Amino acid sequence: MKSQKITMLGTGLIGTFYTMALHGQRSRDRVHAVYSRTDERAKTFANQWGIPNTHTDMTSAIQDPETDIVVIGLPNHMHHEAVMLAVEAGKGILCTKPLARTAEEAKEMLEAVEKAGVFHGYLEDLAYTPKTLKALQSVKAGALGKVLWTRSREAHPGPHSDWFWDFKMSGGGAIVDLACHCIEIGRNYIGKDIRPVEVVCWAATQVKPIEAEDNAIGLIKYENGAISQFEVSWTYRGGMDLRDEVSGTEGNIRTDHFLRTGFEIFTDAGMEGYVAEKSESEKGWLFPVGDEVHELGYTDMFTDMFNAIENKTEPMETFYDGYVVNAIMDACYLSAKSKKWEPVQLDDWRGQTGLLANVETKDYDDDHYLIKGEILPDGREKVIIKHKETGVISEKLV
Numbered sequence: 001m002k003s004q005k006i007t008m009l010g011t012g013l014i015g016t017f018y019t020m021a022l023h024g025q026r027s028r029d030r031v032h033a034v035y036s037r038t039d040e041r042a043k044t045f046a047n048q049w050g051i052p053n054t055h056t057d058m059t060s061a062i063q064d065p066e067t068d069i070v071v072i073g074l075p076n077h078m079h080h081e082a083v084m085l086a087v088e089a090g091k092g093i094l095c096t097k098p099l100a101r102t103a104e105e106a107k108e109m110l111e112a113v114e115k116a117g118v119f120h121g122y123l124e125d126l127a128y129t130p131k132t133l134k135a136l137q138s139v140k141a142g143a144l145g146k147v148l149w150t151r152s153r154e155a156h157p158g159p160h161s162d163w164f165w166d167f168k169m170s171g172g173g174a175i176v177d178l179a180c181h182c183i184e185i186g187r188n189y190i191g192k193d194i195r196p197v198e199v200v201c202w203a204a205t206q207v208k209p210i211e212a213e214d215n216a217i218g219l220i221k222y223e224n225g226a227i228s229q230f231e232v233s234w235t236y237r238g239g240m241d242l243r244d245e246v247s248g249t250e251g252n253i254r255t256d257h258f259l260r261t262g263f264e265i266f267t268d269a270g271m272e273g274y275v276a277e278k279s280e281s282e283k284g285w286l287f288p289v290g291d292e293v294h295e296l297g298y299t300d301m302f303t304d305m306f307n308a309i310e311n312k313t314e315p316m317e318t319f320y321d322g323y324v325v326n327a328i329m330d331a332c333y334l335s336a337k338s339k340k341w342e343p344v345q346l347d348d349w350r351g352q353t354g355l356l357a358n359v360e361t362k363d364y365d366d367d368h369y370l371i372k373g374e375i376l377p378d379g380r381e382k383v384i385i386k387h388k389e390t391g392v393i394s395e396k397l398v
Contacts, residue, residue: 002028003028003029004028004069004306005029005030005032005033005066005067005068006022006030006032006033006067006068006069006070007061007062007064007067007069007070007091008031008034008035008051008073009035009062009070009072009078010035010036010073011034011035011041011042011044013160014073015045017293017296018071018073018096018123020298021293021299021301021302022071022302023050024293024299029302031071032051032053032066033054033055033061033064034046034049034051034055034061035056035057035058035061036054036056038056039054042054042056053066058078058081058085059085062082062085062089062091067091068091069093069119070082070086070089070092071094072096073096074096075169075170076100076101076170077101077163077169077171079100079101079109080105080108083112084109087112087113087116087118090118091118092118092121092309093113093120093121094302094305095122095123095319097122097322097325098171098176098322098325099122099322099323099325100322101172101176101326102171102326103323103326103327103329103330105326106319106322106326106327107347107348110319110320110322110323110348113319119308119309120318121308121315121318122317122318122319122322123301123317124301124317124322124325125181125301126154126181126184126242126257126296126297127297127301127316127317128297128300128317129242129255129257129296129297130295130297131257132185132188132244132255132297133300135189135244135255136188138253143251144246144249144251144253145249145250146248147189147190147247147248148226149228149229149246150189150190150226150229150244150245150246151228151229151230151231151245151246152181152182152183152228152230152231152245153230153231153241153242153243153244154178154181154182154240154241154242155178155233155236155241156233156239156240157235157236157280158208158214164177165208167211167212170212172213173205173213173214173216173234174203174212174213174214174215175201175216175232175333176212176329177232177234178234179216179218179230179332180326180329183220183230183328184317185244186220186228186230187228187325189228190226191224192321192324193350193351194222194226194351194352194355195223195344195351195352195353196221196222196223196228196324196327196344196346197221197222197223197344198220198221198331199219199220199342199344200340200341200342201218201219201331201332202217202218202336203215203216203332203336204216206235207235208234208235213336214234214235215232215234216232216336217230217232218332220328220344221341223352223353223355224356224357238280239258239259239287240259240276240279241258241259242256242257242259243256243257243259244257249360257296258276258289258295258296259287260287261290261295263287263288264286264287265285265287265288267283268284269283270282271286271288275287275288276288276289276292301317304316304317320350323348327344327345327346331345364385367387367389368386368387368388369386370383370384370385371383371393372384380397380398382398383396383398
């Protein structure tokens, strides 16, 4: 069986999660070289995970002759440079979310990897959570009918590294950090070939002394009439809240990935250590996660990426997806300033075009459309119907 030797760029929380997933699931894939800005951190990380080669120069790490794949787990402002260096080296590239700080930056990266013909994967882990993948199967099988609305929420007390809080490095606040997840989850449910056309967004700095927003809510309108809603926060207390909903003409799905997963502990003595990502306390009611890297989607994400590399196919998430997400977030920032709906500017659209947001009708009989059917408290059945010619709405007991 094939195995992959990987250069890991970054030794922070995301680099740790990625390495845990890579060394844990398929096990034959290994991080063979690691880059960190300091020699001490590089060597500590390498010793912890059994990585033979360490680098403090990003170019030499990417050009390490023993690796074929570069995984980018760096701050947002370094993604563009890392991708261009990996393209020069002719290596496959897997980049963490968000792909870039802006759609313009993302498009340059997309064009570079496609021109070079190198493999590219967008590491959007929350699109790969076990519950999301299962829900997507149901949606694609038609269990919900036509998808009308999605809602995705990610809220926690704030990021773990200083650069997230610096607008110039990160490119934004809670939107660029968290809404990138929510937007892509919504796209998967609605259909990634359905064009996002406009957004309206509220964003504010309510708590933290920073330039960027620490809370935001947005609506994304799609060409077929579907609406996708996101809610993000860097000031939510009590852990990390990850919830998604999707509603269609024939049903709905609700998922809770992290805060309420059926694993709850109350302790007055304390856990004396790490509980779960973004957990704020070691005492009281705690919500540990059984297999964190699996529940957050890292395991299935890397399995999909490396299977695609070996099968010479596209993974579920590519740089193109990252570019579309960046374009939507750009529109969100414009809307937050203008206080109105703003169009999503996509210079490169590869999906369907000319879709209409038509209302789907269901016949009750030859003369009427069915609006709704219900069972009354006394057991009788009633229907609400609309006459096809006159438009008159009436009710009828069956």
